[in-house]
Amino acid sequence: MRPGAFRYVSARSLDEVFENLSDFGDEATLLAGGQSLIPLMNLRLARPEVVIDLNRVPGLAGIDLVGGELRIGAMTRAVDVVTHATVTGSLPALSRATAFIGHPQIRNRTTIGGNISHADPSSELPGVLAALEGSVTLRSIRGERSVGWNDFIVSTFTNSRTADELVVDVRFPLRTGWTFAYDEVAPRHGDYPLAGICAGVQIIDGVVRDMRIVAVGVSDRPVVLSEVAQASIGRELDEALIMQLSKMGREEFRANGDAHASSEYRKWLVGTLIKRILGNFALEPR
Protein backbone atom coordinates (compact mmCIF):
# COMPACT_ATOMS: atom_id res chain seq x y z
CA MET A 1 0.00 0.00 0.00
CA ARG A 2 1.43 3.35 -0.97
CA PRO A 3 0.16 6.73 -2.15
CA GLY A 4 -0.67 7.35 -5.79
CA ALA A 5 1.86 9.32 -7.82
CA PHE A 6 2.28 12.99 -7.02
CA ARG A 7 4.89 15.72 -7.20
CA TYR A 8 6.50 16.87 -3.97
CA VAL A 9 8.19 20.03 -2.82
CA SER A 10 9.67 20.71 0.59
CA ALA A 11 9.14 24.47 0.91
CA ARG A 12 11.95 26.34 2.68
CA SER A 13 10.15 29.65 3.18
CA LEU A 14 6.66 31.14 3.27
CA ASP A 15 7.38 32.70 -0.13
CA GLU A 16 7.99 29.24 -1.55
CA VAL A 17 4.70 28.01 -0.08
CA PHE A 18 2.80 30.92 -1.64
CA GLU A 19 4.54 30.57 -5.01
CA ASN A 20 3.66 26.88 -5.17
CA LEU A 21 0.11 27.56 -4.01
CA SER A 22 -0.35 30.16 -6.73
CA ASP A 23 1.14 27.80 -9.34
CA PHE A 24 -0.85 24.71 -8.36
CA GLY A 25 -3.80 26.02 -6.33
CA ASP A 26 -6.54 23.40 -6.20
CA GLU A 27 -4.19 20.61 -7.33
CA ALA A 28 -1.96 21.13 -4.30
CA THR A 29 -2.27 19.74 -0.80
CA LEU A 30 -0.39 21.12 2.19
CA LEU A 31 1.47 18.50 4.23
CA ALA A 32 1.77 19.38 7.94
CA GLY A 33 2.12 16.51 10.46
CA GLY A 34 0.72 14.04 7.95
CA GLN A 35 -0.99 11.88 10.57
CA SER A 36 -4.34 12.23 8.78
CA LEU A 37 -3.28 13.18 5.25
CA ILE A 38 -0.80 10.34 4.68
CA PRO A 39 -3.28 7.65 5.82
CA LEU A 40 -5.82 9.11 3.37
CA MET A 41 -3.17 9.07 0.64
CA ASN A 42 -2.10 5.49 1.51
CA LEU A 43 -5.74 4.42 1.25
CA ARG A 44 -6.02 6.46 -1.99
CA LEU A 45 -8.89 8.42 -0.51
CA ALA A 46 -6.77 11.51 -1.21
CA ARG A 47 -4.88 11.78 -4.51
CA PRO A 48 -3.25 15.19 -4.64
CA GLU A 49 -1.29 16.20 -7.75
CA VAL A 50 1.21 18.22 -5.76
CA VAL A 51 2.21 17.94 -2.10
CA ILE A 52 3.71 21.05 -0.51
CA ASP A 53 5.56 20.00 2.64
CA LEU A 54 5.49 22.65 5.39
CA ASN A 55 7.80 20.84 7.81
CA ARG A 56 10.90 22.84 6.87
CA VAL A 57 9.30 26.25 6.64
CA PRO A 58 10.80 28.37 9.41
CA GLY A 59 8.64 30.47 11.71
CA LEU A 60 5.44 28.43 11.68
CA ALA A 61 5.86 26.79 15.09
CA GLY A 62 5.64 28.49 18.47
CA ILE A 63 3.43 29.20 21.45
CA ASP A 64 2.93 32.64 22.95
CA LEU A 65 0.47 35.01 24.58
CA VAL A 66 -0.45 38.04 22.45
CA GLY A 67 -3.10 40.60 23.33
CA GLY A 68 -5.04 38.29 25.63
CA GLU A 69 -4.91 35.43 23.16
CA LEU A 70 -3.02 32.16 23.30
CA ARG A 71 -1.41 32.03 19.85
CA ILE A 72 -0.19 28.69 18.58
CA GLY A 73 1.79 28.53 15.35
CA ALA A 74 0.23 26.22 12.78
CA MET A 75 3.18 23.78 12.73
CA THR A 76 3.43 23.48 16.51
CA ARG A 77 3.39 19.76 17.40
CA ALA A 78 0.69 18.32 19.63
CA VAL A 79 3.38 16.90 21.94
CA ASP A 80 4.57 20.44 22.65
CA VAL A 81 1.07 21.79 23.33
CA VAL A 82 0.45 19.02 25.88
CA THR A 83 3.46 19.99 27.97
CA HIS A 84 4.19 23.68 27.25
CA ALA A 85 4.05 25.80 30.42
CA THR A 86 2.28 28.66 28.65
CA VAL A 87 -0.55 26.32 27.64
CA THR A 88 -0.81 24.43 30.92
CA GLY A 89 -0.69 27.78 32.74
CA SER A 90 -3.21 29.75 30.68
CA LEU A 91 -5.52 27.14 29.16
CA PRO A 92 -5.03 23.70 30.73
CA ALA A 93 -8.19 22.45 28.97
CA LEU A 94 -6.34 22.75 25.64
CA SER A 95 -3.40 20.78 26.97
CA ARG A 96 -5.73 18.09 28.25
CA ALA A 97 -7.75 17.96 25.02
CA THR A 98 -4.55 17.67 22.96
CA ALA A 99 -3.40 14.73 25.11
CA PHE A 100 -6.47 12.84 23.85
CA ILE A 101 -5.22 13.00 20.23
CA GLY A 102 -3.97 9.56 19.15
CA HIS A 103 -0.91 8.19 20.93
CA PRO A 104 2.48 9.71 21.85
CA GLN A 105 3.96 8.39 18.59
CA ILE A 106 1.24 10.25 16.66
CA ARG A 107 1.41 13.42 18.78
CA ASN A 108 5.13 13.69 18.00
CA ARG A 109 4.05 14.60 14.44
CA THR A 110 0.49 15.99 14.71
CA THR A 111 0.32 19.76 14.29
CA ILE A 112 -2.26 22.15 15.70
CA GLY A 113 -2.85 23.92 12.37
CA GLY A 114 -3.18 20.61 10.55
CA ASN A 115 -5.57 19.20 13.11
CA ILE A 116 -7.89 22.23 13.02
CA SER A 117 -7.71 22.51 9.21
CA HIS A 118 -8.51 18.83 8.73
CA ALA A 119 -11.86 19.61 10.40
CA ASP A 120 -12.40 16.03 11.50
CA PRO A 121 -15.76 16.09 13.33
CA SER A 122 -14.30 13.71 15.93
CA SER A 123 -11.30 15.87 16.68
CA GLU A 124 -10.93 17.48 20.08
CA LEU A 125 -9.28 20.78 19.10
CA PRO A 126 -12.03 22.30 16.94
CA GLY A 127 -14.28 21.85 19.97
CA VAL A 128 -11.88 23.74 22.23
CA LEU A 129 -11.51 26.46 19.58
CA ALA A 130 -15.31 26.71 19.36
CA ALA A 131 -15.76 26.83 23.13
CA LEU A 132 -13.35 29.78 23.36
CA GLU A 133 -14.71 31.38 20.17
CA GLY A 134 -11.21 31.32 18.73
CA SER A 135 -9.94 31.98 15.23
CA VAL A 136 -7.38 30.95 12.67
CA THR A 137 -5.05 33.31 10.83
CA LEU A 138 -4.84 32.75 7.08
CA ARG A 139 -2.12 34.27 4.98
CA SER A 140 -1.64 34.54 1.21
CA ILE A 141 0.15 36.87 -1.19
CA ARG A 142 -3.05 38.95 -1.03
CA GLY A 143 -2.52 39.55 2.68
CA GLU A 144 -3.63 38.18 6.01
CA ARG A 145 -7.09 37.62 7.48
CA SER A 146 -8.47 36.28 10.70
CA VAL A 147 -11.40 33.86 10.43
CA GLY A 148 -13.55 32.87 13.41
CA TRP A 149 -13.90 29.13 14.07
CA ASN A 150 -17.56 29.20 13.04
CA ASP A 151 -16.71 30.43 9.55
CA PHE A 152 -13.54 28.34 9.22
CA ILE A 153 -14.90 24.91 10.10
CA VAL A 154 -17.58 24.23 7.52
CA SER A 155 -18.33 20.52 7.91
CA THR A 156 -16.68 17.07 7.81
CA PHE A 157 -13.11 17.49 6.46
CA THR A 158 -14.08 20.88 5.01
CA ASN A 159 -12.80 24.32 5.97
CA SER A 160 -13.16 27.70 4.29
CA ARG A 161 -9.50 28.21 3.37
CA THR A 162 -9.13 29.34 -0.25
CA ALA A 163 -6.63 27.51 -2.47
CA ASP A 164 -3.94 30.21 -2.25
CA GLU A 165 -4.02 30.54 1.55
CA LEU A 166 -2.02 29.01 4.39
CA VAL A 167 -3.12 28.71 8.01
CA VAL A 168 -0.27 30.36 9.94
CA ASP A 169 -1.62 30.23 13.47
CA VAL A 170 -4.58 29.34 15.66
CA ARG A 171 -5.74 31.73 18.39
CA PHE A 172 -7.57 30.97 21.59
CA PRO A 173 -8.88 34.15 23.29
CA LEU A 174 -8.38 33.81 27.04
CA ARG A 175 -11.29 34.78 29.25
CA THR A 176 -10.57 36.32 32.63
CA GLY A 177 -12.39 34.64 35.49
CA TRP A 178 -13.44 31.64 33.39
CA THR A 179 -12.56 27.99 33.92
CA PHE A 180 -12.52 25.63 30.94
CA ALA A 181 -12.35 21.86 30.84
CA TYR A 182 -12.38 19.10 28.25
CA ASP A 183 -13.40 15.49 28.62
CA GLU A 184 -14.46 12.72 26.30
CA VAL A 185 -15.50 9.09 26.05
CA ALA A 186 -13.65 6.83 23.59
CA PRO A 187 -13.52 3.02 23.29
CA ARG A 188 -9.95 3.35 24.57
CA HIS A 189 -7.66 6.31 25.16
CA GLY A 190 -6.34 7.58 21.82
CA ASP A 191 -9.25 6.35 19.73
CA TYR A 192 -11.65 8.83 18.19
CA PRO A 193 -14.13 9.99 20.84
CA LEU A 194 -17.71 8.81 20.60
CA ALA A 195 -18.48 12.16 22.20
CA GLY A 196 -16.44 14.94 23.74
CA ILE A 197 -17.34 18.13 25.60
CA CYS A 198 -15.43 21.34 26.04
CA ALA A 199 -17.12 23.59 28.56
CA GLY A 200 -16.27 26.85 30.25
CA VAL A 201 -17.95 28.73 33.05
CA GLN A 202 -17.67 32.11 34.70
CA ILE A 203 -18.97 32.11 38.27
CA ILE A 204 -19.29 35.36 40.20
CA ASP A 205 -20.55 35.50 43.80
CA GLY A 206 -21.63 31.88 43.63
CA VAL A 207 -23.83 32.25 40.55
CA VAL A 208 -23.14 31.45 36.92
CA ARG A 209 -22.47 34.65 35.03
CA ASP A 210 -21.84 32.98 31.68
CA MET A 211 -21.19 29.55 30.19
CA ARG A 212 -19.99 27.93 26.92
CA ILE A 213 -20.58 24.28 26.11
CA VAL A 214 -19.49 22.60 22.88
CA ALA A 215 -19.85 18.95 21.85
CA VAL A 216 -17.54 17.15 19.38
CA GLY A 217 -17.78 13.75 17.74
CA VAL A 218 -21.56 13.91 17.53
CA SER A 219 -22.22 15.83 14.31
CA ASP A 220 -20.41 17.06 11.18
CA ARG A 221 -18.83 19.92 13.13
CA PRO A 222 -18.63 21.14 16.73
CA VAL A 223 -22.08 21.74 18.21
CA VAL A 224 -22.54 24.75 20.48
CA LEU A 225 -25.09 23.90 23.17
CA SER A 226 -26.32 27.45 23.62
CA GLU A 227 -29.65 26.56 25.27
CA VAL A 228 -27.83 24.68 28.00
CA ALA A 229 -25.51 27.62 28.57
CA GLN A 230 -28.40 30.10 28.56
CA ALA A 231 -30.33 28.09 31.14
CA SER A 232 -27.42 28.23 33.56
CA ILE A 233 -27.07 32.01 33.70
CA GLY A 234 -27.89 33.60 37.03
CA ARG A 235 -28.21 30.24 38.77
CA GLU A 236 -26.14 28.53 41.40
CA LEU A 237 -24.19 25.59 39.96
CA ASP A 238 -25.67 23.01 42.31
CA GLU A 239 -26.66 19.41 41.78
CA ALA A 240 -30.21 20.24 40.70
CA LEU A 241 -28.99 22.64 38.01
CA ILE A 242 -26.32 20.22 36.80
CA MET A 243 -28.92 17.46 36.40
CA GLN A 244 -31.20 19.83 34.52
CA LEU A 245 -28.42 20.99 32.17
CA SER A 246 -27.27 17.42 31.58
CA LYS A 247 -30.80 16.45 30.51
CA MET A 248 -31.12 19.54 28.32
CA GLY A 249 -27.77 18.75 26.70
CA ARG A 250 -29.04 15.36 25.59
CA GLU A 251 -32.03 16.95 23.88
CA GLU A 252 -30.55 20.09 22.32
CA PHE A 253 -29.04 18.58 19.18
CA ARG A 254 -29.34 15.79 16.63
CA ALA A 255 -26.55 13.27 17.18
CA ASN A 256 -25.07 11.19 14.38
CA GLY A 257 -25.38 7.44 14.74
CA ASP A 258 -22.96 4.99 13.15
CA ALA A 259 -21.33 1.59 13.64
CA HIS A 260 -19.40 2.88 16.67
CA ALA A 261 -22.30 4.36 18.60
CA SER A 262 -26.00 4.99 18.06
CA SER A 263 -27.44 8.47 18.06
CA GLU A 264 -29.18 7.73 21.38
CA TYR A 265 -25.96 6.56 23.02
CA ARG A 266 -24.06 9.64 21.84
CA LYS A 267 -26.75 11.90 23.31
CA TRP A 268 -26.52 9.97 26.56
CA LEU A 269 -22.74 10.43 26.60
CA VAL A 270 -23.11 14.18 26.06
CA GLY A 271 -25.42 14.34 29.08
CA THR A 272 -22.98 12.29 31.16
CA LEU A 273 -19.98 14.43 30.15
CA ILE A 274 -21.85 17.64 30.96
CA LYS A 275 -22.64 16.22 34.38
CA ARG A 276 -19.04 15.16 34.92
CA ILE A 277 -17.44 18.47 33.83
CA LEU A 278 -19.94 20.79 35.55
CA GLY A 279 -19.74 18.62 38.66
CA ASN A 280 -16.00 19.24 38.74
CA PHE A 281 -16.51 22.99 38.24
CA ALA A 282 -18.91 23.02 41.19
CA LEU A 283 -16.26 21.40 43.41
CA GLU A 284 -13.57 23.97 42.56
CA PRO A 285 -12.66 26.41 45.32
CA ARG A 286 -13.36 30.06 44.50
Place this chain on the structure above:
Amino acid sequence: MNAPQTVMAIRLLVNGVQVEREVEVRTLLSTFLRDDLGLTGTHVACEHGVCGSCTILVDSQPVRSCLLLAVQADGTNVETVEGLGSVGSLSPLQNAMWREHGLQCGFCTPGILMSIEGEARSGASAEAICDEVLSGHLCRCTGYQNIRTAIHAYFATKDES
Protein backbone atom coordinates in the same frame (compact mmCIF):
# COMPACT_ATOMS: atom_id res chain seq x y z
CA MET B 1 12.32 28.39 -6.96
CA ASN B 2 12.18 25.00 -5.30
CA ALA B 3 9.89 23.16 -7.80
CA PRO B 4 7.87 19.99 -7.21
CA GLN B 5 9.59 16.73 -8.22
CA THR B 6 8.58 13.10 -8.66
CA VAL B 7 12.01 11.65 -7.85
CA MET B 8 14.50 13.09 -5.37
CA ALA B 9 17.90 12.26 -3.95
CA ILE B 10 18.00 11.87 -0.18
CA ARG B 11 20.84 11.55 2.34
CA LEU B 12 20.21 10.28 5.82
CA LEU B 13 21.77 8.35 8.65
CA VAL B 14 20.28 4.89 9.16
CA ASN B 15 21.50 3.10 12.29
CA GLY B 16 24.66 5.18 12.15
CA VAL B 17 25.38 4.49 8.47
CA GLN B 18 25.26 7.31 5.93
CA VAL B 19 22.82 6.38 3.15
CA GLU B 20 22.31 8.15 -0.18
CA ARG B 21 19.56 7.08 -2.57
CA GLU B 22 17.23 8.37 -5.24
CA VAL B 23 13.61 7.71 -4.32
CA GLU B 24 10.21 8.25 -5.82
CA VAL B 25 8.63 10.96 -3.68
CA ARG B 26 5.59 8.75 -3.02
CA THR B 27 7.76 6.11 -1.33
CA LEU B 28 6.86 5.76 2.33
CA LEU B 29 9.75 5.69 4.78
CA SER B 30 8.67 2.17 5.85
CA THR B 31 8.83 1.01 2.21
CA PHE B 32 12.21 2.67 1.74
CA LEU B 33 13.68 0.94 4.79
CA ARG B 34 12.31 -2.48 3.83
CA ASP B 35 12.51 -2.52 0.03
CA ASP B 36 15.39 -0.16 -0.76
CA LEU B 37 17.65 -0.85 2.23
CA GLY B 38 16.54 -4.43 3.01
CA LEU B 39 15.92 -3.54 6.66
CA THR B 40 12.90 -5.79 7.07
CA GLY B 41 12.95 -5.60 10.87
CA THR B 42 10.56 -2.65 10.53
CA HIS B 43 7.23 -4.40 10.10
CA VAL B 44 4.23 -3.02 8.25
CA ALA B 45 0.66 -4.07 8.92
CA CYS B 46 -2.11 -1.49 8.80
CA GLU B 47 -0.10 1.13 6.89
CA HIS B 48 -2.26 3.95 8.12
CA GLY B 49 -0.81 4.68 11.51
CA VAL B 50 -3.07 2.61 13.74
CA CYS B 51 -1.17 -0.56 14.63
CA GLY B 52 2.26 0.83 15.55
CA SER B 53 4.30 -2.06 14.15
CA CYS B 54 6.31 0.23 11.81
CA THR B 55 7.36 2.62 14.61
CA ILE B 56 10.99 3.78 14.32
CA LEU B 57 13.03 6.66 15.70
CA VAL B 58 13.58 9.77 13.62
CA ASP B 59 15.97 12.12 15.40
CA SER B 60 15.30 10.07 18.56
CA GLN B 61 11.51 10.53 18.42
CA PRO B 62 9.24 7.50 17.99
CA VAL B 63 7.14 7.99 14.84
CA ARG B 64 5.15 5.86 12.43
CA SER B 65 7.36 5.16 9.40
CA CYS B 66 4.24 4.43 7.30
CA LEU B 67 3.09 8.03 7.85
CA LEU B 68 6.29 9.68 6.68
CA LEU B 69 7.50 9.96 3.13
CA ALA B 70 11.08 8.79 2.63
CA VAL B 71 11.92 12.25 1.24
CA GLN B 72 10.82 13.78 4.54
CA ALA B 73 13.60 11.84 6.28
CA ASP B 74 16.24 13.63 4.21
CA GLY B 75 18.96 14.86 6.57
CA THR B 76 17.61 13.01 9.61
CA ASN B 77 18.99 10.32 11.90
CA VAL B 78 16.85 7.19 11.53
CA GLU B 79 17.06 4.26 13.95
CA THR B 80 15.36 0.92 13.38
CA VAL B 81 15.26 -2.31 15.38
CA GLU B 82 18.37 -3.49 13.50
CA GLY B 83 20.26 -0.72 15.32
CA LEU B 84 19.33 -1.96 18.79
CA GLY B 85 21.16 -5.27 19.00
CA SER B 86 21.63 -8.53 17.17
CA VAL B 87 21.14 -12.25 17.72
CA GLY B 88 23.61 -13.25 20.43
CA SER B 89 24.10 -9.62 21.41
CA LEU B 90 20.70 -8.29 22.46
CA SER B 91 20.32 -4.77 23.77
CA PRO B 92 19.27 -4.51 27.45
CA LEU B 93 15.70 -3.75 26.35
CA GLN B 94 15.59 -6.68 23.92
CA ASN B 95 17.05 -8.90 26.61
CA ALA B 96 14.32 -7.88 29.07
CA MET B 97 11.63 -8.61 26.46
CA TRP B 98 13.17 -12.03 25.82
CA ARG B 99 13.56 -12.94 29.50
CA GLU B 100 10.06 -11.84 30.47
CA HIS B 101 8.39 -13.47 27.46
CA GLY B 102 7.32 -10.03 26.18
CA LEU B 103 6.76 -11.46 22.73
CA GLN B 104 5.12 -14.48 21.21
CA CYS B 105 4.78 -14.20 17.41
CA GLY B 106 7.00 -11.10 17.46
CA PHE B 107 5.22 -9.18 14.72
CA CYS B 108 4.49 -6.08 16.78
CA THR B 109 7.76 -6.30 18.72
CA PRO B 110 10.10 -4.10 16.61
CA GLY B 111 7.71 -1.15 16.82
CA ILE B 112 7.21 -1.61 20.55
CA LEU B 113 10.98 -1.83 21.12
CA MET B 114 11.60 1.41 19.23
CA SER B 115 8.85 3.28 21.09
CA ILE B 116 10.17 2.16 24.48
CA GLU B 117 13.75 2.93 23.45
CA GLY B 118 12.85 6.46 22.29
CA GLU B 119 10.64 7.32 25.24
CA ALA B 120 13.07 5.91 27.82
CA ARG B 121 15.84 7.95 26.20
CA SER B 122 13.80 11.15 26.54
CA GLY B 123 13.21 10.49 30.23
CA ALA B 124 9.76 8.87 30.35
CA SER B 125 9.07 6.68 33.37
CA ALA B 126 8.31 2.95 33.19
CA GLU B 127 4.74 3.71 34.34
CA ALA B 128 4.21 6.34 31.62
CA ILE B 129 5.51 3.94 28.99
CA CYS B 130 3.31 1.08 30.22
CA ASP B 131 0.17 3.19 30.40
CA GLU B 132 0.50 5.56 27.49
CA VAL B 133 3.21 4.64 25.04
CA LEU B 134 2.10 1.02 24.86
CA SER B 135 -1.42 2.20 23.92
CA GLY B 136 0.06 3.16 20.55
CA HIS B 137 0.78 -0.46 19.70
CA LEU B 138 -1.54 -3.31 18.86
CA CYS B 139 -0.41 -6.72 20.10
CA ARG B 140 -2.84 -9.52 19.31
CA CYS B 141 -1.12 -12.57 20.77
CA THR B 142 1.35 -12.00 23.61
CA GLY B 143 -0.99 -9.82 25.58
CA TYR B 144 0.25 -6.66 27.18
CA GLN B 145 0.94 -8.00 30.66
CA ASN B 146 4.28 -9.61 29.83
CA ILE B 147 5.31 -6.56 27.83
CA ARG B 148 4.60 -4.39 30.87
CA THR B 149 6.63 -6.77 33.03
CA ALA B 150 9.48 -6.54 30.51
CA ILE B 151 9.38 -2.74 30.58
CA HIS B 152 9.67 -2.75 34.38
CA ALA B 153 12.49 -5.33 34.20
CA TYR B 154 14.30 -3.18 31.65
CA PHE B 155 14.01 -0.10 33.85
CA ALA B 156 15.25 -2.09 36.84
CA THR B 157 18.43 -3.13 34.98
CA LYS B 158 18.81 0.42 33.65
CA ASP B 159 18.62 1.86 37.16
CA GLU B 160 21.22 -0.63 38.40
CA SER B 161 23.76 0.24 35.73
